Amino acid sequence: MILMDMRDKLLIVIITFILFIESVIVFRSQVSLLWFIIILFVYLEIIKELVIKGSYKKLYKGIENDYRKYEMALEASKGSVWEWDDKSKKLYISNRINKVLNIKKEINSFQQICQYIDIPERKRFIEFYYNLYKNKDLNEFTIEHSITTVDGHKVILSSQGRGFIKENVYYLSGIITDITDKKAKESEINFMSYHDIVTGMPNRRYFINEMNNVIENKKINHGKIAIIFIDLDNFKNINDSYGHDIGDILLIKFCNILCNVFNKDSFISRFGGDEFVVAQYGIKKEEDIEKKLENLFEALKSNIQIEEREIYCTVSIGVSIYKKDGKDIETLLKRADIAMYRAKSDGKNKYQFCNEYILESVNKEYKIQKALRTAIENNEIYLVYQPKFNLRNERVYGYECLARWNSNVLGDISPLEFIPVAENSGVIIELEKYIIDIAFRKCKELSLMTDKIFKMSINLSNIQIRDEKIVNYIRNKLKEYDLNPSYIEFEIKESVIINSSKRNLEILRKLKILGVSIALDDFGTGYSSLSYLRILPIDVLNIDKSFIDAIKKDKKSNYIIESIIELSHNLELRVVAEGVETEAQIEYLKEIGCDIIQGFYYNKPEKFDVASKMLLIE
Known part of the structure; x- marks a missing residue:
C-alpha cells in the first residue's frame, strides 16, 4: 500500500475537481445547476x-x-519540573525526582517532599514556601536544601521558580535541579583557595582571615597571642639535591612535627615555599613560647626519614607578640618575619623575639638600602687595596680590592653593614660589576707602570656566581681594558660549597677558561668538606683569620692549619694566611710552608696611589 502525504491527497482532489468542471462544460446540458452546486x-x-x-x-x-x-x-540539567496551586493544593512534579530520591511512588504534595529533607533544614524549607504562598509572591526565587535518599545518600537540590496568578488562582512553578556535584566542586575549589595544596594546612589567606577575625572580635579568652614565623633552613638545597617530590614529603613530615609540638590552642599554616606561621594563643609570658620552640628544636635533632634517605633539617624562627609588637596581623607578621631574618643572619637554627633593637637595625638597613641605590651612580663607593706578600721573599704578591662607601646622606658606612644589605636587596650584582670595572682599570694602570707580575684579587658574592651573565661581563671588561687575565684573581666564599650546584660549578669553570685565578676565601669557617676541594676549580685557598689568631695558643688550630697547608700543596694549591698581625705568626707560617700572607702586620688597606708604590719601589 502506497502511503500519500497531505500534499498528494490535495493534488488528487484538485485534479478530480478540474476534470469534473471540464465534464460539466462539455456536457452542461445534461448536468443540472443544483447538482453542480452540491458537488x-x-x-x-x-x-x-x-x-x-x-x-x-x-x-x-x-x-x-x-x-x-x-x-x-531537563535530562541534561538533571532537573524536575514542578507546579503547585492553592486551589487544589496538589503538587505536580516530573518523574525525574523519583530517580534522584530513588523511589517509585508518585509525589503529589509538599508534605511528601518534606520527609526527605534533612531535619535541620526542614523548618527553613517549610517557612520559605509558606511565606511565598502567604504573600502571594510573584518574584523569582531560588532555594537550596539537602536531602537524604532512601538508600542513605546525601543530595543537594536547588529549586528555582516564581509565583503567578491565573484565573484568580495562585500558582508556584519551577524546576528542581540536583547540584550535588556542583557543590562538591565548589567546596573543593573553596578548600584549595584557603589551604596549601602540598600539606593540606591552612594557607596565608586563611591564616590572615582567621587572625583578623580573632583580633577584631576579641576572641582572646586569656593571655596573649604569639605569632611564630618559621623558615626551613637551606630548603632550596634539599629540593636541588633530592628533587621536589622528596621536598614535598619533607614539608608534610615537618607539618606533622609542628602539629605535635603546637598541639593545643594554636593555628598552624603554611605561607608558601619554606615558610610556616603559627599563632599560639593563651601565652602568659615569653617563657611559654620558648619552651614550645625548644621542643621543636629538640624534635628536629633527629633526622627526618624519607624513603631510604635521612635528612637533617633546621629552622630559623622569629616571634612577635600581639599588642607588644603590633595590634594588627599585618604588623605582627612583618615583625615576626624581621625577627626570623635576624635569626637566620645570626647563623640559622635559632629563634629570635622581636625587640626595639632589631626594629632600629632594620630601619637603619632600610636607609642604607635606599641610599645604596644612588651611591653607585654618584661614585660614592671607592676601592682600597690591601697588599699580599710572598712569604718566601717578602715581596708583594698582589692586592685585595676592598670596597668603601662615603655616603652623601649617611656618611661613612662600614662594608660590614652595606655589603649584607646589598646582598639582601639585590644591589650586589650592580655593585660588584662597578667594583670589577674599577679594579680592572687600576690593574691595567699598574701593569703599564711595571714589568713585575702581581695579582689583583676581587671578591665575588654567591649571588653573583649564580648569575650566568657575569662571565660575559668579565670577558668584555678584559677586552675593554686589554688586560691579561693572569693578573686577575676572584675570591669566592667558602659557603659557595654548600650551594655548589652544577650551574655554580659551571660558571666557575667558565671563569677559569677566561684565564683568571680563583681563590676559596675564609676556609674553615663554614660547613665544607675537604673532599670538595677536588671538585671546585680553584687555585688558591685562604685560611680564615680565626685560625691565624689561635696560632701558638691552641694546638688543635695549629694542627688544622698544618693539615690544610699540606693537603693544599698536594692538590697544587697556593695557601694564603689572612689577618696576620704578629711576627710570631709569620715565623710559624714560614716554618710550616705557608705561601702568602695578608694582614695589618705589613699594611692596612690603602688607596691606589699609596698601595701601588709598595710594588713599584721594590
Whole structure:
C-alpha cells in the first residue's frame, strides 16, 4: 500500500475537481445547476478537511519535537519540573525526582517532599514556601536544601521558580535541579583557595582571615597571642639535591612535627615555599613560647626519614607578640618575619623575639638600602687595596680590592653593614660589576707602570656566581681594558660549597677558561668538606683569620692549619694566611710552608696611589 502525504491527497482532489468542471462544460446540458452546486460544496468541504488535518498534524509534530527537546534539556540539567496551586493544593512534579530520591511512588504534595529533607533544614524549607504562598509572591526565587535518599545518600537540590496568578488562582512553578556535584566542586575549589595544596594546612589567606577575625572580635579568652614565623633552613638545597617530590614529603613530615609540638590552642599554616606561621594563643609570658620552640628544636635533632634517605633539617624562627609588637596581623607578621631574618643572619637554627633593637637595625638597613641605590651612580663607593706578600721573599704578591662607601646622606658606612644589605636587596650584582670595572682599570694602570707580575684579587658574592651573565661581563671588561687575565684573581666564599650546584660549578669553570685565578676565601669557617676541594676549580685557598689568631695558643688550630697547608700543596694549591698581625705568626707560617700572607702586620688597606708604590719601589 502506497502511503500519500497531505500534499498528494490535495493534488488528487484538485485534479478530480478540474476534470469534473471540464465534464460539466462539455456536457452542461445534461448536468443540472443544483447538482453542480452540491458537488462543488462537497469538494470544497473535502479540501477544507484535508487542509485542517494537515495543519493539525504539522502543529502536533512541532509540539512533539518541542517536547522532546524540552525532555532532553531537563535530562541534561538533571532537573524536575514542578507546579503547585492553592486551589487544589496538589503538587505536580516530573518523574525525574523519583530517580534522584530513588523511589517509585508518585509525589503529589509538599508534605511528601518534606520527609526527605534533612531535619535541620526542614523548618527553613517549610517557612520559605509558606511565606511565598502567604504573600502571594510573584518574584523569582531560588532555594537550596539537602536531602537524604532512601538508600542513605546525601543530595543537594536547588529549586528555582516564581509565583503567578491565573484565573484568580495562585500558582508556584519551577524546576528542581540536583547540584550535588556542583557543590562538591565548589567546596573543593573553596578548600584549595584557603589551604596549601602540598600539606593540606591552612594557607596565608586563611591564616590572615582567621587572625583578623580573632583580633577584631576579641576572641582572646586569656593571655596573649604569639605569632611564630618559621623558615626551613637551606630548603632550596634539599629540593636541588633530592628533587621536589622528596621536598614535598619533607614539608608534610615537618607539618606533622609542628602539629605535635603546637598541639593545643594554636593555628598552624603554611605561607608558601619554606615558610610556616603559627599563632599560639593563651601565652602568659615569653617563657611559654620558648619552651614550645625548644621542643621543636629538640624534635628536629633527629633526622627526618624519607624513603631510604635521612635528612637533617633546621629552622630559623622569629616571634612577635600581639599588642607588644603590633595590634594588627599585618604588623605582627612583618615583625615576626624581621625577627626570623635576624635569626637566620645570626647563623640559622635559632629563634629570635622581636625587640626595639632589631626594629632600629632594620630601619637603619632600610636607609642604607635606599641610599645604596644612588651611591653607585654618584661614585660614592671607592676601592682600597690591601697588599699580599710572598712569604718566601717578602715581596708583594698582589692586592685585595676592598670596597668603601662615603655616603652623601649617611656618611661613612662600614662594608660590614652595606655589603649584607646589598646582598639582601639585590644591589650586589650592580655593585660588584662597578667594583670589577674599577679594579680592572687600576690593574691595567699598574701593569703599564711595571714589568713585575702581581695579582689583583676581587671578591665575588654567591649571588653573583649564580648569575650566568657575569662571565660575559668579565670577558668584555678584559677586552675593554686589554688586560691579561693572569693578573686577575676572584675570591669566592667558602659557603659557595654548600650551594655548589652544577650551574655554580659551571660558571666557575667558565671563569677559569677566561684565564683568571680563583681563590676559596675564609676556609674553615663554614660547613665544607675537604673532599670538595677536588671538585671546585680553584687555585688558591685562604685560611680564615680565626685560625691565624689561635696560632701558638691552641694546638688543635695549629694542627688544622698544618693539615690544610699540606693537603693544599698536594692538590697544587697556593695557601694564603689572612689577618696576620704578629711576627710570631709569620715565623710559624714560614716554618710550616705557608705561601702568602695578608694582614695589618705589613699594611692596612690603602688607596691606589699609596698601595701601588709598595710594588713599584721594590
